[in-house]
Amino acid sequence: MTTLIASSRDYGALVKEDRVHSSIFTDEQIFQDEMERIFHRTWLFALHESEIPKFGDFKRIQLGRFPVIATRDENGEVQLLINRCRHRGAQVCEAPRGNAKRFQCWYHGWTYDTKGNLVGVTGPEAYDKNFSSEQHALPKVPRVGSYRGFVFASLAEEGMSFDDYLGSTKQFFDIMIDSSPVGEIEIKPGVVNKTMYRGNWKQIGMDGYHPHYVHMSVFKIFSKRESTIGSAVGALHLEDPFADVSQSRTRGFANGHACLDFREQRRSHAAMAIDDLQRSEDGRQYVADMVANYGQEHAEELLAWHGDPHLGLFPNLQLIHDHVRVVIPISPGETEVLMYPVFLKGVGPSINEKRLRAHEAFYGPAAAGSPDDAEIFERTQRGLLADSEPWVLLARGLNREQVDEDGSVTACISDETTQRAQMQEWKRLMTAR
Amino acid sequence: MAKQIVNAAPAALVGGIMDIETQLRLERFLAYEAALMDEHEYDRWMALWSGDDILYWVPCNDDDQDPSTGIAIIYDNRANLSERMMRLKDKTAHAYRPQAKLVRTISGVVPLRSEGDELEVASSFVLGEIRVGVQNIWFGKCVYRLQSTPEGFRIRSKKVMLLNNDEAMPNLTFLV
Numbered sequence: 001m002t003t004l005i006a007s008s009r010d011y012g013a014l015v016k017e018d019r020v021h022s023s024i025f026t027d028e029q030i031f032q033d034e035m036e037r038i039f040h041r042t043w044l045f046a047l048h049e050s051e052i053p054k055f056g057d058f059k060r061i062q063l064g065r066f067p068v069i070a071t072r073d074e075n076g077e078v079q080l081l082i083n084r085c086r087h088r089g090a091q092v093c094e095a096p097r098g099n100a101k102r103f104q105c106w107y108h109g110w111t112y113d114t115k116g117n118l119v120g121v122t123g124p125e126a127y128d129k130n131f132s133s134e135q136h137a138l139p140k141v142p143r144v145g146s147y148r149g150f151v152f153a154s155l156a157e158e159g160m161s162f163d164d165y166l167g168s169t170k171q172f173f174d175i176m177i178d179s180s181p182v183g184e185i186e187i188k189p190g191v192v193n194k195t196m197y198r199g200n201w202k203q204i205g206m207d208g209y210h211p212h213y214v215h216m217s218v219f220k221i222f223s224k225r226e227s228t229i230g231s232a233v234g235a236l237h238l239e240d241p242f243a244d245v246s247q248s249r250t251r252g253f254a255n256g257h258a259c260l261d262f263r264e265q266r267r268s269h270a271a272m273a274i275d276d277l278q279r280s281e282d283g284r285q286y287v288a289d290m291v292a293n294y295g296q297e298h299a300e301e302l303l304a305w306h307g308d309p310h311l312g313l314f315p316n317l318q319l320i321h322d323h324v325r326v327v328i329p330i331s332p333g334e335t336e337v338l339m340y341p342v343f344l345k346g347v348g349p350s351i352n353e354k355r356l357r358a359h360e361a362f363y364g365p366a367a368a369g370s371p372d373d374a375e376i377f378e379r380t381q382r383g384l385l386a387d388s389e390p391w392v393l394l395a396r397g398l399n400r401e402q403v404d405e406d407g408s409v410t411a412c413i414s415d416e417t418t419q420r421a422q423m424q425e426w427k428r429l430m431t432a433r
Numbered sequence: 434m435a436k437q438i439v440n441a442a443p444a445a446l447v448g449g450i451m452d453i454e455t456q457l458r459l460e461r462f463l464a465y466e467a468a469l470m471d472e473h474e475y476d477r478w479m480a481l482w483s484g485d486d487i488l489y490w491v492p493c494n495d496d497d498q499d500p501s502t503g504i505a506i507i508y509d510n511r512a513n514l515s516e517r518m519m520r521l522k523d524k525t526a527h528a529y530r531p532q533a534k535l536v537r538t539i540s541g542v543v544p545l546r547s548e549g550d551e552l553e554v555a556s557s558f559v560l561g562e563i564r565v566g567v568q569n570i571w572f573g574k575c576v577y578r579l580q581s582t583p584e585g586f587r588i589r590s591k592k593v594m595l596l597n598n599d600e601a602m603p604n605l606t607f608l609v
Contacts, residue, residue: 190494191503196601198567216525221516336601341504353501357508366491366507366605368520371528374604378565379527 007033011430015423018395022384024426025200025392031332038315038429039064040155042255043165045317045326046070046080046141048340049149050186051097056114059097059189062328063153068141069093069103070151073114080141080153081116092138097189103138112138148177149185150317160255168406169257172309176319179307181289182346187324193339193364199377200384201329204337205312205422206258208250208413209396211242214372221368229276230306230354232321232362232369234262235269241413248413250397251404256314256425258418261410263305270304277303282348289346307342312418314425322355323363333381339363339370394419437555437576441545450544451552459579462586463539463556470608471535475518478608483580483587487511491609496594506598506605521608528604533564535607545576551589552579564606572596573609 009029014021024030044063047070051059058071060083067083069092085092085105092105092112102119104111111120116138121127143154145162147170152162166173177185197204211233212219219236222228228236235241241248247264277283290299309319318325328336341359343352362369384392397415404410411417444450451459469478482489491507492498500508509517520526537560546553553576560571573596578589593609595602 188503191498193493193504193506194599194601196603198603214527217520217523220523220525221519349501356500356504360504360506360508361513364493364504364506365602368516371604371606372526375528382565 012427015427016391017420018398019391019393020423022387022390022392025202025381025384026332026387028332031329033430034329034426035065037432038426039329041159041432042156042315042429043143043145043152043154043160043162043313044315045313045324046078046144046151046153048185048187048324049078049146049151051189052078054099056099056101057097058093058095058100058103058114060093060095063141064155066155067091068153069138071114078144078146078151079115080144081112081138082141084138085110086118086136086138116140147173148183165255166313167254167257168408169253169259169311169313172259172311173319175263175302175305175309176307176342178294178302179305180344180346181286181293183293184345185342186345187340188343191341193323194336195339195365195370195374196330196334196336197374197377198333199335199374199381200332201315201327201335202422202426203377203380204327204335204373205318206250206260206310206418207416208242208248208260208418209416210373210376214376215369217372218362218368227272227276229269229273230358232358234266234306235272238269238272239265241265244412244414246413249410250413250415250417252409252417252421254407254421254425256422257312258314258421259309259311260413260418262308262310263301266304266306267301268304270300273303273306274300280350282350286347286351307344312422314422321362322359335377337370394423435541435555435557435574437545437574438541438543441543441555445543445545450547456542456544459544459552459554459586460539460542462579463542463554463577466588467537467539467558471537473521473532473607475521475608479514479518481586481588482511482514483582484589485511487514487588488590488592489514490591491593491595492598494599496598506595506602507593529606531564533562533607536561541574550581552581552586553577554579558609560609562607569603571609 014024047059047061052070052072055072055074058069061068061070069081069083071079073079083091083093087108087110090105090107092103102111102113109122113119118133118136141153142157145152177183222236239246241262249261251259251261274287277287308321312318316327322342324340324342326338330336341356394416397411397417401409401411401417409417489507489509490505493504493506521529537558539556539558541557543555544552545555556575558573562569574594576592580587580589
């Protein structure tokens with residue numbers, strides 16, 4: 001499902017160890033090649049299982065350049081079907097989501113089931129006996145993988161296994177999922193911030209260097225509050241998690257994944273987090289259930305972490321604070337960002353309600369946090385056009401990186417380990433034959 | 434979006450809930466509120482709100498998405514709204530610098546219900562925004578709960594249903 005047209009351009013020369021050429025953010029040809037060489041080759045986040053729980057549930061998604069229908073078939077399997085009628089190419093499914101056991105193309109009435117099988121052709125007598133419905137099913141996305149409800153897909157028939165792709169990031173997914181006392185989260189269809197910014201898709205991601213400046217106004221407002229436990233920037237009133245002297249770390253993984261690792265920094269705030277929860281009946285029950293399910297020690301650290309992995313999976317998924325974030329490149333200078341708040345199962349309603357309010361405070365087009373990120377990305381995109389000195393510097397912290405047992409690279413929270421990890425994977429995929 | 438008017442009681446549409454003079458005063462008030470928002474006069478706009486249990490609500494995805502089980506673009510009580518004012522005025526809030534240039538028109542002002550000194554009102558707006566060389570056009574319907582006082586109308590709650598609340602939205606850098 002990829003057309004690798006050979007390029008005479010040397011993409012390898014655009015990414016050095018400590019800098020990248022700004023054309024990768026602005027060039028139209030590079031963008032098109034990114035679609036083929038990255039989005040149509042590696043693993044992309046498709047959707048969460050909870051979005052299509054029952055037989056017939058479906059959702060329209062986009063994978064790379066392709067419109068795709070995600071369905072739940074009668075065997076309970078997730079099917080990812082290319083949303084294009086095999087007859088004359090019309091998009092078969094128009095509704096953004098719903099429940100249907102059949103998809104009918106309204107051009108000439110051809111009908112498909114939830115597995116993509118062609119089950120109805122209008123006036124079949126006009127086709128000769130060599131016409132086989134079996135050969136005209138909606139094409140399936142060739143590889144699908146799932147980790148604890150997170151469904152990923154690859155448009156390439158062959159390549160790195162899903163397990164290898166995730167590598168050692170699984171424990172970070174667990175931080176989000178295990179903040180539910182029953183180890184289950186859900187995304188609600190139709191509950192999502194849909195935003196856009198006029199900048200390149202590679203700008204949004206793990207950066208621990210920017211908050212003091214970009215989110216200065218938030219720090220100012222939060223400094224007036226008694227407590228910022230559970231907020232998008234953590235428990236500011238206890239310690240600044242974005243100071244290099246803190247235990248927060250940037251972490252880069254193989255395959256381009258990256259995270260802002262707040263585990264150590266937040267672990268010491270467990271008592272405060274639990275204290276805060278004990279003030280309500282739902283909170284007390286939540287703490288008790290977490291301890292019962294995970295044991296005292298692990299429950300305490302999970303509660304301290306607030307279900308926030310702050311993890312980015314290359315290229316299109318981020319798990320930040322309390323939401324699942326999907327990045328959709330539209331053009332070199334335009335990106336859509338979907339933010340799905342995550343609901344915990346097995347907790348009282350006020351727990352999730354509080355999470356929703358915390359989400360709204362920072363994330364969304366009129367919130368206090370993410371609009372300033374979008375604004376900075378737009379200012380950057382305008383500046384990048386001036387490529388007389390084309391190199392974007394990503395050297396911060398190169399001289400103080402450490403390598404962990406699992407092979408991931410860490411440095412201080414303000415260092416650019418995360419960007420370097422992403423760019424190395426970009427280079428690998430863009431130059432691979 | 435317009436279902437509040439479609440479903441309004443016949444009394445509201447046929448006989449009208451208020452006399453023409455009050456209707457005019459109401460429309461002038463809403464035009465004044467719009468002008469304050471266009472000019473980024475945040476303190477004077479805030480002064481139009483009265484009561485401790487005020488609500489400024491801009492739903493997300495669906496006009497009737499229940500905030501107890503879903504998110505909103507804005508869902509502010511008085512405390513939240515005060516923090517929002519702080520940020521709107523803050524020079525380090527980069528999304529709001531420079532401030533957008535705005536012009537909006539208010540129309541379709543229909544009083545829906547009246548009870549004592551409280552009034553429920555529907556209205557529509559079209560808003561033109563220019564910021565850093567980009568022009569956006571925004572549309573919305575509002576439902577207000579207003580209080581009629583000797584000093585004029587005051588806002589108890591305002592629900593703004595943006596036409597694009599289920600589409601990819603750029604930064605919303607001003608009051609709607």
